[in-house]
Amino acid sequence: MTIDIQQLTNDFLEGDQDRAWDRIAEHKILMEDSHLTYEALTKAMQRVGKLWEENEISVADEHLATTTCDYVLSRYAYTRKLTSKNTNGPRALFLCIEQEQHYLGLKMISLLFQEYGWQTKLFGANLPLEHVIDTVEEWDASVVGISVSIMSHVERLNHYVTELEGLEKTPEVIVGGRLAAQYDLSKYCSKETIVVPNLDQVRLWLENRKGGDGHV
Structure with missing residues (x-):
């Protein structure tokens, strides 16, 4: 996986939903393997958390990063056709x-x-x-x-x-x-x-x- 976590973090902090999504979508392996995608998103948000703990960013910045990551997750689920309504599933x-x-x-x-x-x-x-x-x-x-x-x-x-x-x-x-x-x-x-x-x-x-x- 060659996605740049620092750049993805910056996308989150800037609230650039489309660019953040493009970074995921341009990697075929991420679109096929959710584990790698979630790992990349987690690492980016961990960087956001560390910046907040060190007072490098504001609460507003952290909230913007969170909503941007949330958007990427939702779009990923839609693209992968994941559904919460799996008939007869537990x-x-x-x-x-x-x-x-x-x-x-x-x-x-x-x-x-x-x-x-x-x-x-x-x-x-x-x-x-x-x-x-x-x-x-x-x-x-x-x-x-x-x-x-x-x-x-x-x-x-x-x-x-x-x-x-x-x-x-x-x-x-x-x-x-x-x-x-x-x-x-x-x-x-x-x-x-x-x-x-x-x-x-x-x-x-x-x-x-x-x-x-x-x-x-």
């Missing part, structure tokens, strides 16, 4: 816990599930627990993916996991996000919770599930 919903705003990684995971034939619902940022539970029960979701990126939110993560895994019809709970890659979150989860530090682990889980229960 059901998974994805959300950020309350007050958590970072959703791009979660969106990539949702799209990856779609590639494997799952029906998905992506709720994005800041979803209160009561709405999560209502949707799980009404929609009969078998998997709930939760993103957490800020350390002050991990106690809230524990509450989400406990309540979801205590439902009569218990969904599998998958926890990801920046903190999952940086810290051991096991004490905020249960033995049944699946913690995925990166997209490679998500893909591996999907491959194992594909071969294990015949749903996908």
Whole structure:
């Protein structure tokens, strides 16, 4: 893969949606392999995050980069004909816990599930627990993916996991996000919770599930 991550980062920061998309679309391998595409987008947004942490860019710059990356993800999904409505596929919903705003990684995971034939619902940022539970029960979701990126939110993560895994019809709970890659979150989860530090682990889980229960 020869895409220039620094140039892609600059496209995000400038809000240049078309140029950012062109950088992806001009590489055939990226249009054929979502893993490489998500990896490139993740690296670019990690650079944005580092610049923000070092006060090199403003909050407004970070928000513009996020919406530009979101556009590229949506256009990629449309071009690849990914769909959340895979008839007869198992059901998974994805959300950020309350007050958590970072959703791009979660969106990539949702799209990856779609590639494997799952029906998905992506709720994005800041979803209160009561709405999560209502949707799980009404929609009969078998998997709930939760993103957490800020350390002050991990106690809230524990509450989400406990309540979801205590439902009569218990969904599998998958926890990801920046903190999952940086810290051991096991004490905020249960033995049944699946913690995925990166997209490679998500893909591996999907491959194992594909071969294990015949749903996908």
